[in-house]
Amino acid sequence: MKFSLRIWRQPSADAEGRMVTYVLDDISEDASFLEMLDVLNEQLIAEGEDPVAFDHDCREGICGACSLVIDGQPHGPQAATTTCQLHMRKFKDGDLIDIEPWRAGAFPVVRDLVVDRTAFDRIIQAGGYISAPTGTAPEAHSVPVPKQDADAAFTAAACIGCGACVAACPNGSGMLFMAAKVAHLGLMPQGQPERHTRVLGMVAEHDASGFGGCTNAGECSAACPKEIGLDVIGQLNRDFRKAAVRAA
Amino acid sequence: MQPRKAAPPKPQSRLRSSIGLKIVMAVSGILLVGFIIAHMAGNLHVFEGREEMNAYAHGLRTFGEPLLPHESLLWVMRIGLIAAVAAHIWSAIVLTHRAIHARPVRYASKKPAKGESRHAVATMRWGAVVIVLFVIWHLLDLTWRTVNPVKDVPDAYGAVVATFDPSRWPVTVFYLLALVALGFHLRHGVWSAVQTIAGPNTAWRGRTQAIALGLAVIVVAGFAIVPLAVTFGLVS
Amino acid sequence: MNQASEFFTVGEAVADAKAPAGPIAERWEQRRFSGRLVNPSNRRKLRVIVVGTGLAGASAAATLGELGYRVSNYCFQDSPRRAHSIAAQGGINAAKNYRNDGDSVHRLFYDTVKGGDFRSRESNVHRLAEVSTEIIDQCVAQGVPFAREYGGLLDNRSFGGAQVSRTFYARGQTGQQLLLGAYQALERQVGAGAVELHTRHEMLELVVVEGKARGIVVRDMVTGDISTEMADAVVLATGGYGNVFFLSTNAKGCNVTASWRAHRQGAYFANPCYTQIHPTCIPQSGEHQSKLTLMSESLRNDGRVWVPKERGDDREPADIPEADRDYYLERRYPAFGNLVPRDIASRAAKAVCDEGRGVGPGGLGVYLDFADAIGRLGEPAVKAKYGNLFDMYERITGENPYERPMRIYPAVHYTMGGLWVDYDLSSNIPGLFVTGEANFSDHGANRLGASALMQGLSDGYFVLPNTISDYLADGPFEPVPDTHEEVVAARKAVDERIAFFLGNDGDRTVDSFHRELGKIMWEYCGMERSEEGLTKAIGLVRDLKDEFWKRVKVTGKAEELNQQLEKAGRVADFFELAELMCIDALHRTESCGGHFRAESQTDDGEAKRDDENFSYVAAWEYATEAPVLHREALEFEYVKPTQRSYK
Known part of the structure; x- marks a missing residue:
């Protein structure tokens, strides 16, 4: 297969960036999207050019490192699929494909398609945990958790922290990421004691990091490779309201 | 260390947090929706004829008299409305401002919207501007009568008939366009408010959206029927 | 002595000096009591570097932070949450005996020693089994959403052919959920100021001063800054080295560099x-x-493995009648059938493909067929059980496994070997501790399913934080100035290597070398090894290594995010490791666990151990000429070695 690629090139965080066009031939339809970029990079190195920098690691859709906006869509056109699991057979021979980094003020570009997502780690630091120092845990069966709560918590906890929600959101909001964690921990009995401080701390950090607010456009959920639903944002809103009232 | 890239968090009241603002917007929006529905229902008095319509308008002014001063109800409503509109617009401006800063560099590639409320952002923000412009016109036209041929304030019926006279068709067209913008605004705004305040689950979210759509249709139809009736001579 | 002796020399035997004697069930308690403690108020004067943020690293860093040590934690990923532990699918074992099916600490211990083909230490494995129950308690307290039953209690399943149900799981994402638990505990300590976190930082050298591990040299992968970080102890939790094969189920970033630099500084590399x-x-x-992407082992519970009987049969699978199919696992292992252990299933697949009966591109694949299961249970039931795996298969291959049998083939998944550690998880360099997959200690020659997560968390939450205090009780150690000759030398080595790569006038990419190295290793040091093949591989690896240093081409600069430069350093270390792996495989003329020597098999082609000559850990010391072998004898007091049989 043959493709024309328009890729965002930016040598460093402070440098100007621009879209650069490359042409690639002889790509197998069985190649993954990142393998296609590997081939491009081998070609660029052979020509003495700097290869395209992009984040990737597990290449099996779970680590959340890969982060490409493909033709305007975070992780590309296939639903419930990370960039690394997207394969070239989903494209047509001769396609022109645009590749850009996540765009958000809270995720500054480091180089080319690599962005800095430490803002997500800071949101977790601000309360996205249950305080259970090692050694203090009671016997696991001492606290039963209704299956439906455990399942719902798991569904929220499936978030891989890739940031596609932010990339897709018209407001650059990190609500879906934050809400998934608030929902996961808030659904478990172990998460109750810190439920209110958690949500207040995380929201404050979210806003301070420069993420936008939520307007319920739903783009985040549509782009989420793990299909995390808007329910979690509903729960976040409820928890925040209760916490704010209680703290007032 | 993972140094903070943005400025350190400013001490921010919970009200000014992104969710606090959203709740302000939702609550003020719900108050405004309530007003809109009451207003729409009141408008339908026009089909009862000049006397009934003007009596309704008069009733609003004299409600509670002589126990309460003249126009008590209207002033309560006016103050409430102004507060709600101010809160609604203030939260919208702050959130829009933040949203713009949250994406300093735009995407080169346009994407098709695929969220639950397609194009909601455009219709909410641009629609809001249309609605604000319309409200200003509407006040000048039917409240203060500045641009209305009928200056006699108690004659609400006359003012309505005059403003939607077929000869003034652009007024009617503008009115209808503003209604479409209002319809889109309500369709997203109503369910969005419910999502913000109640946070329904997937099933109820679908129902809420259906209800919001139904409400938007009813409001648009309920408002549109008056100018259309005047323009097409059913009310004169 | 055998043919291999030309490639290495033999040094003195090594012993685990910290392992307590006495009844096995009391050893861990005894060691915790005999080890010295550090007064809480003194802990904040002690700095510990933890490299890696996977299960073993994040849990250790969080726990040490909770205890009051000053912890600096490094990872090369952009967030600690992306460490490769995240990708573990199946589950985590624990001897809770919630099912009342006869499980116990002793049985988990027994199964693990046997599963490791009698090449692990009894004391370590018993401790692992003891601690396993505490891990589950700890993770539940953190809010890990394990699968539960309708009564609200934890669900268990039998995994990897175990006869008891002791595996706790969170759908097919157990590793992810456990890692997020550890990550959140870690971030809590970061927020509290107890742990300093450095993401996108790669350790490139270990600093050893006066015989003690005192720090590391790290590169900030964004700015390219090289810095020396000093501490009272260094913990490596840097994972396995499966990527020496280029193609493996490991994440692309997984590498041996941290372990290998420690090895070059004197730490023994075992097995x-x-x-x-x-x-x-x-x-x-x-x-x-x-x-390569792993499909959960659970698929073998319902899928049937087969290849065509005739070689070169290229008909569509649906067109091949039953009579022309060879369900070779069911044929060869009637008792276990499709559920034989991993190493046996892998070798059997290789055998049929070597006969030319493999399917798919290059004839490297066998069918895993669900037609029977769909017929028996119905498609909805199969979908409910394996739907996500089937979807993943379809995304990757473009084939629908409901209609066409899956194609599967073995791939490198985990490395049992690693840096040698004693019972305290201390390497032979004082002050250098190694946890998780990076050490060699608990799995012997073969790891059982759902045991990797158990070991990583056992080391990080419970073992290391208890054992490291015995070493730190002597601290704080004399501060080491940046001008110290060892520090300067370590830095210089790093600077020179980077300068070499960027200055080399080469014409081949790093990946092209890595790919070629992987092919050599897969061919000669993969599923089946032989004296001839390994000898040849050593020569090939050495030649390719020489070519690498002559012809490698790295673009860009040092002071920027340079992914080629990162890879070049990692591949350079893989070359040296590859040679040692081949030498180790060559010297061990027996077959055991994941190491199958063609020369050592039973009459019907099964692995044959040689306990008389090889019941030891091979701990290799680095030397410029040839590696030095130190043997640590293994003793079995509680589980007597037997030949595994799955007929």
Whole structure:
């Protein structure tokens, strides 16, 4: 297969960036999207050019490192699929494909398609945990958790922290990421004691990091490779309201 | 260390947090929706004829008299409305401002919207501007009568008939366009408010959206029927 | 002595000086009591570097932070949450005996020693089994959403052919959920100021001063800054080295550099040839392939493995009648059938493909067929059980496994070998501790399913934080100035290597070398090894290594995010490791666990151990000429070695 690629090139965080066009031939339809970029990079190195920098690691859709906006869509056109699991057979021979980094003020570009997502780690630091120092845990069966709560918590906890929600959101909001964690921990009995401080701390950090607010456009959920639903944002809103009232 | 890239968090009241603002917007929006529905229902008095319509308008002014001063109800409503509109617009401006800063560099590639409320952002923000412009016109036209041929304030019926006279068709067209913008605004705004305040689950979210759509249709139809009736001579 | 002796020399035997004697069930308690403690108020004067943020690293860093030590934690990923532990699917074992099916600490201990083919230490494995129950308690307290039953209690399943149900799981994402638990505990300590976190930082050298590990040299992968970080102890939790094969189920970033630099500074590398090859992975589709994807082992519960009887039978699978199919696992192992252990299933697949009966591109694949299961249970039931795996298969291959049998092939998955550690998880360099997959200690020659997560968390939450205090009780150690000759030398070595790569006038990419190295290793040091093949591989690896240093081409600058430069350093270390793996595999003329020597098999082609000559850990010391072998004898007081049989 043959493709024309328009890729965002930016040598460093402070440098100007621009879209650069490359042409690639002889790509197998069985190649993954990142393998296609590997081939491009081998070609660029052979020509003495700097290869395209992009984040990737597990290449099996779970680590959340890969982060490409493909033709305007975070992780590309296939639903419930990370960039690394997207394969070239989903494209047509001769396609022109645009590749850009996540765009958000809270995720500054480091180089080319690599962005800095430490803002997500800071949101977790601000309360996205249950305080259970090692050694203090009671016997696991001492606290039963209704299956439906455990399942719902798991569904929220499936978030891989890739940031596609932010990339897709018209407001650059990190609500879906934050809400998934608030929902996961808030659904478990172990998460109750810190439920209110958690949500207040995380929201404050979210806003301070420069993420936008939520307007319920739903783009985040549509782009989420793990299909995390808007329910979690509903729960976040409820928890925040209760916490704010209680703290007032 | 993972140094903070943005400025350190400013001490921010919970009200000014992104969710606090959203709740302000939702609550003020719900108050405004309530007003809109009451207003729409009141408008339908026009089909009862000049006397009934003007009596309704008069009733609003004299409600509670002589126990309460003249126009008590209207002033309560006016103050409430102004507060709600101010809160609604203030939260919208702050959130829009933040949203713009949250994406300093735009995407080169346009994407098709695929969220639950397609194009909601455009219709909410641009629609809001249309609605604000319309409200200003509407006040000048039917409240203060500045641009209305009928200056006699108690004659609400006359003012309505005059403003939607077929000869003034652009007024009617503008009115209808503003209604479409209002319809889109309500369709997203109503369910969005419910999502913000109640946070329904997937099933109820679908129902809420259906209800919001139904409400938007009813409001648009309920408002549109008056100018259309005047323009097409059913009310004169 | 055998043919291999030309490649190495033999040094003195090594012993685990910290392992307590006495009844096995009391040893861990005894060690915790005999080890010295550090007064809480003194802990904040002690700095510990933890490299890696996977299960073993994040749990250790969080726990040490909670205890009051000053912790600096490094990872090369952009967030600690992306460490490769995240990708573990199946589950985590614990001897809770919630099912009342006869499980116990002793049985988990027994199964693990046997599963490791009698090449692990009894004391370590018993401690692992003891601690396993505490891990589950700890993770539940953190809010890990394990699968539960309708009564609200934890669900268990039998995994990897175990006769008891002791595996706790969170759908097919157990590793992810456990890692997020550890990550959140870690971030809590970061927020509290107890742990300093450095993401996108790669350790490039270990600093050893006066015989003690005192720090590391790290590169900030964004700015390219090289800095020396000093501490009272260094913990490596840097994972396995499966990527020496280029294609493996490991994440692309997984590498041996931290372990290898420590090895070059004097740390022994134990049993490098023990590699686990997982039978159910999606086969390679072409030269572009960058990694292999594991399909959960649970698929073998309902799928039937087969190949055509005749070689070169290229009919569509549906067109091949039953009579022309060979369900070779069911044929060869009637008792266990499709559920034989990983190493046996992998070798059997290789055998039929070597006969030319493999299917798919290059004939490197066998069918895993669900037609019977769909017929018996119905498609909805199969979908409910395996739907996400089937979807993943379809995304990658473009084939619908409900209609066409899956194609699977073995792939490198886990490395049992690693840096040598004693009972305290201390390497032979005082002050250097090694946890998780990076050490060699608990799995012997073969790791059982759902045991890797158990070991990583056992080391990080419970073992290391208890044992490291015995060493730190002597601290704080004399501060080491940046001008100290060892520090300067370590830095200089790093600077020179980077300068070499960027200055070399080469014409071949790093990946092209890595790919070629991987092919050599897979061919000669993969599922089946022989004296002839390994000898040849050593020569090939050495030649390729020489070519690498002559012809490698690295673009860009040092002071920027330079992914080629990162890879070049990692591949350079893989070359040296590859040679040691081949030497280790060559010297161990027996077959055991994941190490299968063609020369050592039973009459019917099964692995044959040689306990008389090889019941030891091979701990290799680095030397410029040839590595030095130190043997640590293994003693079995509680589980008597027997030959495994799955007929």
